[in-house]
Amino acid sequence: MRQYKANLNPLLLISPANRNGQANMLAAYQELRGRFAEWLPAEVEYATIKSRRSSSREKIEKSKSDAVDKLAWTIGTVxxxxxxxxxxxxxxxxxxxxxxxxxxxxxxxSAPFPLPKDLKQRDILEEISEASADLHLMVCEELSM
Structure with a gap:
């Protein structure tokens, strides 16, 4: 029964001593997903704050700093x-x-404050959603999951 349950979880099928470094590839993918999950909302928040006329310079700078910090971690992860x-x-x-x-x-x-309407209305998460889904499927296929 334990073996049957273990076989249901494809992540458990990849052992650290596997062929072709699959464990490292999976770990790198999971880290990438995690960093993107932190970075993207910070960037969207920065854009949202920068698009509001009521936002103070301090609030904009704090949001920008948070996004830049998360970007730095994401660059290393990429x-x-x-x-x-x-x-x-x-x-x-x-x-x-x-x-x-x-x-x-x-x-x-680089856009002026407040953000222009066309930039404010862009949905970056929607723009990358299909490519992100494709990436996930490619990773699963490559790792035979």
Whole structure:
């Protein structure tokens, strides 16, 4: 019964001593997901605060600082992910998602206060949702999960 239950969880099938470094690849993917889950909301919050005329300079700067801190951690995680996955479609897609979000962040940062309407209305999470789902499926397929 224990073995049957263990077989139901594909994450338990990957042992640290596996072939092709699958445990490292999975760990790098989970870390990437976690960092993106921290970074993206911080960037969206910064854009939201910067889009409100009522936002104070201090509130904008605090939000920006939080987003930049989370970005720094994410950059390291993306580098680790690409190191673990090597030159692959998975690595390329993760990089493309990261750079798409980073380009949006640059637009938000360089835009005047308050943000222009077209930039304020962009939904970066929606823009990357399909690519993120594709990345997840590619990782699962590559790791035979």
């Amino acid at each position: 580098a680790d992910f690409q190191s673990a996955w090597g030159e692959s479609e998975v690595s390329d897609l993760a990089g493309a998602i990261f750079y798409h979000v980073a380009d949006w962040c640059d637009e938000v940062e």
